[in-house]
Amino acid sequence: MRLLLFFLCAFPFVLKGEVDVPKKGDEGLRIQIFLDQKCFGPGFLDGKPGNFTLGAVYSYNRYKGRPPGAWDALLEEAKVEVETLYATAIVPGLAAKFINPKLPRKYEDVGHIKLMAYRSYLEFMAERYHTSESFLLELNGKSKSYGLKAGSTLKVPNIEPFRIENLEVGKEHKKDEKLSQHNIVCLLYTSPSPRDRG
Numbered sequence: 001m002r003l004l005l006f007f008l009c010a011f012p013f014v015l016k017g018e019v020d021v022p023k024k025g026d027e028g029l030r031i032q033i034f035l036d037q038k039c040f041g042p043g044f045l046d047g048k049p050g051n052f053t054l055g056a057v058y059s060y061n062r063y064k065g066r067p068p069g070a071w072d073a074l075l076e077e078a079k080v081e082v083e084t085l086y087a088t089a090i091v092p093g094l095a096a097k098f099i100n101p102k103l104p105r106k107y108e109d110v111g112h113i114k115l116m117a118y119r120s121y122l123e124f125m126a127e128r129y130h131t132s133e134s135f136l137l138e139l140n141g142k143s144k145s146y147g148l149k150a151g152s153t154l155k156v157p158n159i160e161p162f163r164i165e166n167l168e169v170g171k172e173h174k175k176d177e178k179l180s181q182h183n184i185v186c187l188l189y190t191s192p193s194p195r196d197r198g
Contacts, residue, residue, distance in 0.1 A: 024048045027075060029085055033159055034078035035060055036130055045157040046135035086139070087158040093150040094165050095124050121148035128164070129156040 029047035036042060040060045043052025058068035066073055100117035104110050118124040122145050126133045137145045139155045148154065 026085055028053070029157065030078045030082050031057065031071075031075060033082045033085065033157055034074070036159055037081070044132040044135065045130045045159065046132055082158075084158045086155055089125065089129065089154050089156045089161070091121055091125060091148055091150050091152045091154065092165075095121055096150060098164060099124055120146075121150075121152070122146065125154055125156065128161045130159055130162065131157050 025047050028049045029045060031049065032042040032045045032047070032053055035053070035056045036045060038060060040056040040063075041052065042056040043050060049057075057071065057074060061068045061070050061074060064073075098115070098117050099119070099121060100115075101119055103113070103117055103119050110116065118127070122133050122136060125148065126136055129136075133145075136154065136156065144152070144154070
């Protein structure tokens with residue numbers, strides 16, 4: 001019994017949860033896109049809020065001077081700024097030079113490789129649109145997703161894509177103004193007090 005009481009006191013957010021936390025689906029994706037645009041990385045944009053999204057929500061709300069668990073206020077902002085959740089992307093022709101389907105899977109076998117390529121067009125497009133391969137499979141089906149090539153179209157989260165082709169060899173993070181605006185979310189946090197969870 002004492003152990004249960006300790007667990008309830010130490011981790012109230014795990015057991016009680018928050019009534020207004022969006023579940024899987026469009027609301028969750030809208031919040032993730034919004035946070036991604038604000039440089040508060042929510043993890044994969046997949047409509048399935050998890051620990052990274054939770055940490056990003058808490059950090060963003062604290063940044064805005066709100067209780068960290070104020071999902072309703074965040075969702076209202078997201079509804080105004082993120083009207084369209086999905087877009088159609090075209091696999092660029094330049095993707096081919098960043099793909100190596102024979103890339104070794106063991107870390108010890110990639111030390112000699114100069115370019116850490118993607119293993120497939122699907123992996124390339126997933127990173128380009130800040131999402132996961134599994135979410136692209138959900139949106140587009142196996143046949144389309146696994147049959148991608150230059151010029152193929154794909155349904156993706158509606159965000160500004162990550163353009164690997166614009167990265168320069170040797171460019172440092174601190175010299176990139178856009179990357180320097182990103183906020184790092186540490187997931188090693190203590191449970192919020194009842195006051196914070198408001």
